[in-house]
Amino acid sequence: QKEVEQNSGPLSVPEGAIASLNCTYSDRGSQSFFWYRQYSGKSPELIMSIYSNGDKEDGRFTAQLNKASQYVSLLIRDSQPSDSATYLCAVHNAGNNRKLIWGLGTSLGVNP
Amino acid sequence: GAGVSQSPSNKVTEKGKDVELRCDPISGHTALYWYRQSLGQGLEFLIYFQGNSAPDKSGLPSDRFSAERTGGSVSTLTIQRTQQEDSAVYLCASSAGTGVYFGPGTRLTVT
Numbered sequence: 001q002k003e004v005e006q007n008s009g010p011l012s013v014p015e016g017a018i019a020s021l022n023c024t025y026s027d028r029g030s031q032s033f034f035w036y037r038q039y040s041g042k043s044p045e046l047i048m049s050i051y052s053n054g055d056k057e058d059g060r061f062t063a064q065l066n067k068a069s070q071y072v073s074l075l076i077r078d079s080q081p082s083d084s085a086t087y088l089c090a091v092h093n094a095g096n097n098r099k100l101i102w103g104l105g106t107s108l109g110v111n112p
Numbered sequence: 113g114a115g116v117s118q119s120p121s122n123k124v125t126e127k128g129k130d131v132e133l134r135c136d137p138i139s140g141h142t143a144l145y146w147y148r149q150s151l152g153q154g155l156e157f158l159i160y161f162q163g164n165s166a167p168d169k170s171g172l173p174s175d176r177f178s179a180e181r182t183g184g185s186v187s188t189l190t191i192q193r194t195q196q197e198d199s200a201v202y203l204c205a206s207s208a209g210t211g212v213y214f215g216p217g218t219r220l221t222v223t
Contacts (some may be wrong), residue, residue, distance in 0.1 A: 020144070032210070032211075034211045034212075043215065044203075044214050045214070046211045048167070049211050089145075090211075098143075098162065098209075099157075099160050100207070102154065102155050103154075105154055
C-alpha cells in the first residue's frame with residue numbers, strides 16, 4: 001500500500017463546476033496535510049494546509065480532513081480554466097523525522 | 113521576503129561529467145529537501161535535512177549522488193559521472209514545519 005494515494009486522473013470538469021480531488025494516507029498518526037498546485041513546467045505551489053478534522057475554506061478552495069477515515073480532499077468551487085494543473089497531496093510523516101510524504105498527483109482540466 | 117533560490121536554472125553537461133546544484137533555502141527554515149522530477153512524472157524524493165539530525169538519504173538513487181548542507185543553510189547536490197537517465201528537473205524545498213516551499217528548480221540535461 002502506498003503511503004499517500006491519489007487518483008491520477010485526468011479529472012475533467014466544465015468551467016464553473018465544483019472540482020473534487022481526493023487523497024488517502026496510510027499513517028494514522030499523521031498530523032499535517034497539504035495541497036499543492038503544479039502548473040506544467042513550474043514548481044509545486046502550496047495552496048492549502050489543514051491540521052484538524054473538518055473543513056477549512058480559503059476563497060474558492062476548501063480542504064476537508066477526516067482522520068478517522070484517513071482521507072483528505074480539496075474542493076475547488078467555480079472552477080476556472082486557470083485551475084487546470086496537477087494537484088499534489090502531501091502528508092507529514094508522524095515519525096520522529098517528520099518527512100513530508102507525497103501523492104503522485106491528480107491532473108485537473110477545466111473546460112471553458 | 114526572499115524565497116528558495118536554486119542555481120543554475122539550467123545545466124547541460126556531457127555524460128560522465130560531474131555536476132553541482134545549489135540551493136539557498138528560506139532564512140530560518142530548518143528542513144530542506146531535494147527532489148527530482150522527470151517530464152510528466154511525480155516528485156521523486158532524494159534527500160532530507162532536518163536541523164542537526166543525520167540526513168535521510170534513503171531516496172538517493174545511487175552512490176553517484178550526494179548532498180551536503182553547510183551551516184544549516186545552503187545545500188549542494190552533487191552528481192558524479194552523470195548518465196543520461198539523470199536528466200530531470202531537480203527541485204529544492206525548505207520548511208519551517210508548516211508546509212514546504214519550493215525553489216524554481218534546476219533543469220539538468222545530460223547529453
